[in-house]
Amino acid sequence: MLLAIPYHPAMPSDYTDFSVSLRKKGTNPGHSIVVISRREHEEEAYAFAHSFATSFHRHFLAVIPDLDETLLETSNRMFKEAVKFHLNYKIEGNEMPNPPMTYFDVTWRPMRARWLDELQSDYFLKGAPTVFAKFAPEEPGPPAPIGPVVLAKDFATKSKLLDFVPPSHHWRNYLAWEMRNLGVACDAFGDADPAYVRPFTPKK
Numbered sequence: 001m002l003l004a005i006p007y008h009p010a011m012p013s014d015y016t017d018f019s020v021s022l023r024k025k026g027t028n029p030g031h032s033i034v035v036i037s038r039r040e041h042e043e044e045a046y047a048f049a050h051s052f053a054t055s056f057h058r059h060f061l062a063v064i065p066d067l068d069e070t071l072l073e074t075s076n077r078m079f080k081e082a083v084k085f086h087l088n089y090k091i092e093g094n095e096m097p098n099p100p101m102t103y104f105d106v107t108w109r110p111m112r113a114r115w116l117d118e119l120q121s122d123y124f125l126k127g128a129p130t131v132f133a134k135f136a137p138e139e140p141g142p143p144a145p146i147g148p149v150v151l152a153k154d155f156a157t158k159s160k161l162l163d164f165v166p167p168s169h170h171w172r173n174y175l176a177w178e179m180r181n182l183g184v185a186c187d188a189f190g191d192a193d194p195a196y197v198r199p200f201t202p203k204k
Helices: 015-024 041-052 069-088 117-123 175-181
Strands: 002-009 028-036 058-063 101-103 108-110 130-136 145-151 183-185 198-201
Touching: 002 041, 002 069, 028 041, 028 069, 028 117, 041 058, 058 069, 069 101, 101 183, 130 175, 145 175, 145 198, 175 183
Parallel strands: 002 028, 002 101, 028 058, 130 183
Antiparallel strands: 101 145, 108 198, 130 145
């Protein structure tokens, strides 16, 4: 599996805590990680990605140009870059052919060791859907994916809306119905059992 992490200091997350928390859950020799950042944060994002060098099979940095834009627009571009990186990703060594990608939400945390192995197993047991996620209820709004989202490599080609996400909409909301129609609900994400990837609550 490819784990994609958006890196932007303005996002509501403590990246140092996130990095420590992820490494505490052990190594992931069968999985790789890619960090997505703006050009202005390339140096610190590289250091963040490199901190996982001994925890994952391979680590990468994907950089998007700096633009005068809102954080929402940056979030959309980061997601699109991750999907593009996934589509062009070439496996190496003992990696699984056409691995799925988990686009992670840095305000969430894995709760157990070997969580990526388990998530990958869950994904294939559910038939390797194009989208594997926890979805919001359809009412009162669209069934937007909540937290991390697992995507098949062909999501980039199956999505009819990805290239048209407007600057006024977050990708989660704009793609909500398409993702739900292409997707299967994932029990691994949530705030109660049996979920083992959960929203992070900072200690006071």
